[in-house]
Amino acid sequence: MEKKIESVLNSLDHVHRAGPGPYFFTRVQARLNVKDRTIWEKISAFIAQPVVAFSVICLIISLNTLVIFKGESGSADKEQNSVYLSEDSDIDTIAFYEEENNNTDPQ
Amino acid sequence: MSEWILIEQLKQGNEAAFKKIVEAWQDMVYNTALGIIQNAEDAEDIAQDVFVQVYESINTFKGESKFSTWLYRIAVTKTMDHIRRKKRKKRFAFIQSIFGVNDEIAHDPPDFQHPGVVLDKKETASELFKAIELLPESQKIAFTLNKLEGLNYQEVSDIMNTTVPSVESLLHRAKNNLKKNLEIYYREKYNLDKF
Numbered sequence: 001m002e003k004k005i006e007s008v009l010n011s012l013d014h015v016h017r018a019g020p021g022p023y024f025f026t027r028v029q030a031r032l033n034v035k036d037r038t039i040w041e042k043i044s045a046f047i048a049q050p051v052v053a054f055s056v057i058c059l060i061i062s063l064n065t066l067v068i069f070k071g072e073s074g075s076a077d078k079e080q081n082s083v084y085l086s087e088d089s090d091i092d093t094i095a096f097y098e099e100e101n102n103n104t105d106p107q
Numbered sequence: 108m109s110e111w112i113l114i115e116q117l118k119q120g121n122e123a124a125f126k127k128i129v130e131a132w133q134d135m136v137y138n139t140a141l142g143i144i145q146n147a148e149d150a151e152d153i154a155q156d157v158f159v160q161v162y163e164s165i166n167t168f169k170g171e172s173k174f175s176t177w178l179y180r181i182a183v184t185k186t187m188d189h190i191r192r193k194k195r196k197k198r199f200a201f202i203q204s205i206f207g208v209n210d211e212i213a214h215d216p217p218d219f220q221h222p223g224v225v226l227d228k229k230e231t232a233s234e235l236f237k238a239i240e241l242l243p244e245s246q247k248i249a250f251t252l253n254k255l256e257g258l259n260y261q262e263v264s265d266i267m268n269t270t271v272p273s274v275e276s277l278l279h280r281a282k283n284n285l286k287k288n289l290e291i292y293y294r295e296k297y298n299l300d301k302f
Contacts, residue, residue: 005289008238009282011231012254016223018141019134020151025126027151028158 110174117165129158132178135256138223139182142251144189145219145236153185160185172265179256179266183248221255238288246281249274 046052110131116124136157141150160181168177224232239247245267252263253274264274 001290001293004293005286008231008235008289009285011224011228011235012221014225015221015232015255017134017138017256018222020137020154024133024137024151024154025129028129028155031155031159032162 111170114165114168114170114174117162125162128161132175133158135175136178136182139179139251139256140186141221142255143183143186143247145240149189149193153182153189156185157182176262176265179252180268183252183266187244187248234289234292235285238285238292241288242281242284246277246284249277250281250285253278 047056113124113128117128133154137150137154140153140157141147144150144153157178161178168174218233219236220229220233221236239250242250248267249263252258252266253260258266260271260274260278264271267274
């Protein structure tokens with residue numbers, strides 16, 4: 001077994017260097033040309049990726065939902081506050097107008 | 108043409124100089140990547156990335172080290188980055204499969220055969236590469252640079268930015284780990300109770 005393992009460890013002796021396929025430089029040049037795209041082309045390419053586009057759409061929908069729900073709860077809060085106010089200060093609309101009329105009535 | 112003249116011309120953006128540099132060093136870069144990553148397609152991909160980086164960052168090469176040392180460092184770094192990206196993708200695919208999103212069947216890659224190995228040693232070399240695959244990162248790099256690229260301890264230490272004694276230690280541990288891995292492999296293969 002030790003002899004076998006030793007021979008395996010030496011199996012890379014006299015190994016030749018492997019090389020890439022033909023026209024390697026052409027492929028390197030092509031990759032460099034892709035990198036020379038303008039910033040707008042890069043941004044468009046990034047946004048066009050399905051994962052990115054889908055994530056942005058989800059984010060927009062979430063934000064819209066948040067704004068809508070916040071808006072609804074805000075108006076509900078305002079109504080509740082006006083009820084509390086009127087209860088606290090014992091003001092209601094009819095009483096207010098009666099007082100107004102009493103004040104403006106010359107008699 | 109002298110290497111330094113080519114480098115100076117490349118710094119001026121000379122395409123012909125770049126072509127000569129690529130042709131002179133492509134085998135070295137490819138072979139280094141191939142030895143570590145053990146996949147021809149990935150090695151080709153990495154080699155292209157290496158030369159793109161050389162083109163873009165040649166002005167950062169100050170000549171403090173040999174050009175080949177600088178090139179080896181880029182090749183090793185790009186190869187390790189590629190391996191880490193692949194591992195992340197595998198983890199993500201595994202998580203997807205838990206949720207039933209990814210139904211792709213995982214294929215076992217075929218045994219790696221280095222094209223530069225002599226014919227009568229191809230099978231044993233293939234078994235050795237399996238064992239190399241299991242080595243920790245730094246031992247794998249040191250072993251590949253020393254055995255596959257034929258670099259001496261000083262050259263390996265320059266590339267790995269470490270000392271010669273560290274490289275000696277790495278190679279010693281790599282050899283011990285390879286022996287251990289091969290013993291386990293052969294014990295399982297031949298169903299041996301003891302060796």
